[in-house]
Amino acid sequence: MCTVRCAEPRLLPCATPGICFEATFTITWRPALRTRPGLEELVVSRTVARAREIARQFPAMEVRSAQDAVNAELGAEQPTRGAPYRYLTARTELGLPAAARATVAQRQADEERVQRLRFLRTHLYDHPDLFVLDRIERHGGCPGPEQVADWHRLARSIAAAGQWWEPVLAQWESVGRGFTDVDLQNRAMLALHDALETLKGKDGPAQPPDPLPPAHAGGPRA
Secondary structure (H helix, E strand, O other): OEEEEOOOOEEEEOOOOOOEEEEEEEEEEEEOOOOOOOHHHHHHHHHHHHHHHHHOOOOHHHHHHHHHHHHHHHOOOOOOOOOOEEEEEEEEEEEOOHHHHHHHHHHHHHHHHHHHHHHHHHHHHOOHHHHHHHHHHHHOOOOOHHHHHHHHHHHHHHHHHHHHHHHHHHHHHHHHOOOOOHHHHHHHHHHHHHHHHHHOOOOOOOOOOOOOOOHHHOOOOO
């Protein structure tokens, strides 16, 4: 039986874009009766190729699961009919380079923060009374009336943004996609502005705002 341990780690692609696993292999096999030059390189390349196909199914944060899956595949003897070796088995150790570990940790932290913000919006910031109670609890004491009023105004603004302005802006984006000409986009925005002024109940026709600057000068686009 022959055994080889790859001294240099091999990079195996994973399901996370831009990140690879580092893998070291220990491979055992028995040469066939007729050996051929470069047999060890052939064994290593075929083993790494099998490991690549399995590792690419796992994201970087599941490095241990990827290692278990690769070892389950490589640890079972594979059919070697016609190959210049027999009884091929292997074992690998997977890890992440230092830079990849930092990237994965940052992505996990970002995902957890986004999930927390979504939770807060759903269960706290959409309800002004809960928002104010949360501020009072965090304040650690009895806040003054002015402070409570400021918190309540802020909470109402947060709630109103989701109930009023967000749907309006979403509709505006839908309208803007129907115009490819910048001048038409600006005219559509002025028409929307006039409609909003009318809904606010102002007397008389709304005065249009100053003309919007061209898109190339930094003006807003729909």
